[in-house]
Amino acid sequence: xxxxxxxxxxxxxxxxxxxxxxxxxxxxxxxxxxxxxxxxxxxxxxxxxxxxxxxxxxxxxxxxxxxxxxxxxxxxxxxxxxxxxxxxxxxxxxxxxxxxxxxxxxxxxxxxxxxxxx
Amino acid sequence: xxxxxxxxxxxxxxxxxxxxxxxxxxxxxxxxxxxxxxxxxxxxxxxxxxxxxxxxxxxxxxxxxxxxxxxxxxxxxxxxxxxxxxxxxxxxxxxxxxxxxxxxxxxxxxxxxxxxxxxxxxxxxxxxxxxxxxxxxxxxxxxxxxxxxxxxxxxxxxxxxxxxxxxxxxxxxxxxxxxxxxxxxxxxxxxxxxxxxxxxxxxxxxxxxxxxxxxxxxxxxxxxxxxxxxxxxxxxxxxxxxxxxxxxxxxxxxxxxxxxxxxxxxxxxxxxxxxxxxxxxxxxxxxxxxxxxxxxxxxxxxxxxxxxxxxxxxxxxxxxxxxxxxxxxxxxxxxxxxxxxxxxxxxxxxxxxxxxxxxxxxxxxxxxxxxxxxxxxxxxxxxxxxxxxxxxxxxx
Numbered sequence: 001x002x003x004x005x006x007x008x009x010x011x012x013x014x015x016x017x018x019x020x021x022x023x024x025x026x027x028x029x030x031x032x033x034x035x036x037x038x039x040x041x042x043x044x045x046x047x048x049x050x051x052x053x054x055x056x057x058x059x060x061x062x063x064x065x066x067x068x069x070x071x072x073x074x075x076x077x078x079x080x081x082x083x084x085x086x087x088x089x090x091x092x093x094x095x096x097x098x099x100x101x102x103x104x105x106x107x108x109x110x111x112x113x114x115x116x117x118x
Numbered sequence: 119x120x121x122x123x124x125x126x127x128x129x130x131x132x133x134x135x136x137x138x139x140x141x142x143x144x145x146x147x148x149x150x151x152x153x154x155x156x157x158x159x160x161x162x163x164x165x166x167x168x169x170x171x172x173x174x175x176x177x178x179x180x181x182x183x184x185x186x187x188x189x190x191x192x193x194x195x196x197x198x199x200x201x202x203x204x205x206x207x208x209x210x211x212x213x214x215x216x217x218x219x220x221x222x223x224x225x226x227x228x229x230x231x232x233x234x235x236x237x238x239x240x241x242x243x244x245x246x247x248x249x250x251x252x253x254x255x256x257x258x259x260x261x262x263x264x265x266x267x268x269x270x271x272x273x274x275x276x277x278x279x280x281x282x283x284x285x286x287x288x289x290x291x292x293x294x295x296x297x298x299x300x301x302x303x304x305x306x307x308x309x310x311x312x313x314x315x316x317x318x319x320x321x322x323x324x325x326x327x328x329x330x331x332x333x334x335x336x337x338x339x340x341x342x343x344x345x346x347x348x349x350x351x352x353x354x355x356x357x358x359x360x361x362x363x364x365x366x367x368x369x370x371x372x373x374x375x376x377x378x379x380x381x382x383x384x385x386x387x388x389x390x391x392x393x394x395x396x397x398x399x400x401x402x403x404x405x406x407x408x409x410x411x412x413x414x415x416x417x418x419x420x421x422x423x424x425x426x427x428x429x430x431x432x433x434x435x436x437x438x439x440x441x442x443x444x445x446x447x448x449x450x451x452x453x454x455x456x457x458x459x460x461x462x463x464x465x466x467x468x469x470x471x472x473x474x475x476x477x478x479x480x481x482x483x484x485x486x487x488x489x490x491x492x493x494x495x496x497x498x499x500x501x502x503x504x505x506x507x508x509x510x511x512x513x514x
Contacts, residue, residue, distance in 0.1 A: 021253040021372060047379075049266030050326040054258060055243035063258050067267060067374045075374040077257055085326050090274055101257055109256055 006098055007112055009074045010034035018074050039070035045092050045114065046075065050085045057102055068094050068114050078112030093117045119218040123351035124359045124509070126155025126344030127473040132301040132458035135338040140169070140176050140232040143340035144185050147463075148228045151342035151470075152189075156354055162344065163222035165189075165196040168209035168229030169462040172198070174244055175235040185228070195222070202248045203411070204498030205229060206341070206465020207366075207505035213345040214361055223347050229467070230340030231460035241336050245461070248499050250372045262333050264373055264500040265412035266325035272380050272414055273327065280327070282432030284312050286413035287331045289441055290449050294456025296484050299467075301337045301458030332413040337458030341467035348512075356514050359476050362491070363398065363508035365391025373500050384504040385422040385495060392493070392506040393424075400424035403446060403508070404489040405475045407468035409497035410453040416440075419495055420448060423506075447486050450475065465496035469507060476511040 009020040014031030020039075025032055048066035064080040066088070079101050082088055094114035101111035128150025130143055138146075144167065152162075167182040178184070182196035201208040206229035213225035233241050242260050249255045249264070272278055287306065294300035308314065311321035311331050321329045351358040367387035373379050393399060400423055408423075410416035417431035425446050426434045434440055440448040451457045451471040454464060472492035474480050490511045497504050 020375065021250060027370075047267045047270045048326075049263050049270065049328075050323070051258070051260055051263040051266065052322070052324050053238070053242055053260065053262065055246045055260055056239050057243070058258050065257060065259055065263055065267070077254055077259060077372070077374050079257055090270065111256055 006038050007076065007096070008036050009039050011037050018072050020074050020076050037072070039072060039074045041096065042093050042117065043068035043070045043096050043114065045088065045090060045094050047090060048080055048085060048088050057104060066094070066114055068096065070096070076112055078114045081113055081115040087116055120220055121348045122214050122217045122361045123346050123348050124343055124361065124469070124473050125346045125351045125354060126151040126157070127470040128154055129299050129341040129467055129470050130339060131299045132337045132339030132460060134234050135232070136234065138338070140172060140178065140181070140230060141184060141188060143232065143338065144181070144228050144230040145188050147230065147340035147342040148185065148189055148226055151228070151344050152226065155344035157344065161191055162194055162224040162226045164213065164216055164225040165191055165194050166209040166212045166225060166227045167196070167198045168205035168466060169198055169231060170200055170202060170205055171231055171233065171244055171461065174247070176232060191226070201503060202498040203459070203461045204465055204496045204503050204505055205462045206467065207494070207496035207507065208465070210343065210466060210469060210507065211364060211366065211505060214364060217345055217347060223350060225345045226342065227345060227466060228340060228342035229463040229465060231462045232338045233336045233460060234338050238336065253372050253374070260325070261500065262325035262328060262412065265333070265414065266328050267373060268379060268500070269328055269412065269414040272418055275380055276429040276432070278414065278417060278432040282417060282436055283332055283413040285435040286410065286416050287311065287455065289435065290410065290453045290455040293442065293450050293484070294452025297452050297457060300452045300456050301335050302452070302456040306331065328412055328414070334411045334454040334459040337460045339458055339460035339463045339467070341463045341470045343466060343469060343473070354514070357477055358512055359473050359509050360512055361507060362510040363392035363396030364506070365389060365395065366505045367391070369502045371499070371502055380418070382418055382422045382501050384501050385419050385497070388504045388506040389423045389495070392508045396508040396510070398491065398508060402491055403493045404491050405450060405472065405486040406446060406448050406493040407451060407453065407471055408448055408495045410449055410455045411459055411497065413455065415497065416448060416453065423493070423495065442484070442486065450484055450486060465494070465505065468494040468496060469509065472509050476509060
């Protein structure tokens with residue numbers, strides 16, 4: 001699997017709209033050229049869940065996942081570093097990082113993790 | 119375009135069917151529909167088979183070719199349709215367009231899935247494979263997980279409560295208990311799953327805030343329809359059903375990328391297109407089968423279609439407006455929640471149930487009185503590919 005070294009969003013060079021994940025054409029103006037941008041730092045938690053019936057490849061009791069919004073209107077799913085959803089609330093600020101999210105085919109796969117700051 | 123009729127409908131009971139192969143189920147449902155259509159030994163022009171997991175779960179592809187052979191329907195045209203959980207409605211759409219165009223006169227449409235081929239972890243993984251490979255799947259998200267993310271948003275925005283979700287569960291299980299084709303044939307009560315001492319054990323959180331009984335089960339099953347021209351339908355001498363309206367719309371692959379995920383744009387758009395084609399409005403519908411893979415979806419869809427105003431769907435369920443005998447009976451079959459959700463079968467099964475309603479063939483405790491117009495919503499991915507059908511009864 002291709003290793004991705006950072007969280008990358010895609011800004012349309014024609015109209016400026018941000019996209020994540022990648023699209024071959026801009027969702028607004030249909031432009032085909034994009035600049036890669038790397039949203040980093042804090043984000044706002046929009047929603048979250050804890051799932052207790054996990055798919056293959058996850059050897060743990062539960063997994064907390066959330067959608068957070070970065071500056072520039074980039075929204076993405078990530079794993080949330082919390083012991084329970086009781087520590088979370090919609091609208092709270094989370095710190096993002098790029099860390100191993102699962103182990104697959106003998107190697108770590110990296111992705112977004114969110115850590116509550118409040 | 120020609121009008122298209124539904125002249126045959128058949129199903130097999132949903133649930134765990136270890137004794138049957140996928141092909142057994144598809145063949146049995148097909149024969150039920152062909153017999154119902156009164157086609158006898160006649161052939162059909164085309165066969166459309168909705169199935170999602172054949173390649174992944176049964177290691178079998180080209181299922182439509184196999185079914186045409188098994189049913190001795192050769193040399194009928196045959197295609198397998200894969201469109202995630204909306205595969206069933208997509209297969210019906212293919213039959214509709216083929217006959218409406220004038221190219222074919224008859225088509226067999228059948229959907230089926232055998233999900234108990236693998237254990238629940240592998241089944242969960244199989245269903246999750248429809249999520250975005252990099253932006254969703256890798257993180258471990260499941261379809262119930264997406265349901266949990268959506269439910270929290272919807273509940274916070276519109277004040278939907280756990281009691282509202284619970285009302286959907288109780289209603290659909292009560293109706294499933296009356297349906298011989300349902301996966302769950304057991305009615306539930308408050309003490310089982312909501313406020314009794316064993317409620318947390320019987321009904322644990324699986325995808326917060328959704329609990330076990332907010333989710334549809336993993337099911338095996340199949341359902342089938344025979345579509346034809348209206349001229350053929352008239353020859354049957356009995357009431358039949360026509361497809362009065364159809365609409366389909368897509369939305370972003372990932373839930374996160376939508377400006378407001380609670381909007382369910384593809385549901386609203388597909389319904390709007392179907393209503394426009396049928397020249398009808400939401401208040402004209404007498405009975406509906408909605409895609410309640412999770413209880414929150416029945417409430418949200420009922421608003422997005424226009425049965426209720428935004429934020430009023432929860433109270434509508436709790437006050438009985440969506441029960442049999444209510445303002446707009448929803449999921450009288452038990453829905454995905456109780457009838458079950460064998461993915462490829464669901465969109466076809468919803469239409470089978472509406473056909474039975476519109477032909478007034480169901481027992482009194484399941485029949486919507488004088489039902490003449492019905493609606494279905496079949497929901498692919500997490501609302502990223504949605505099909506709506508509006509069906510109308512025609513007297514012989």
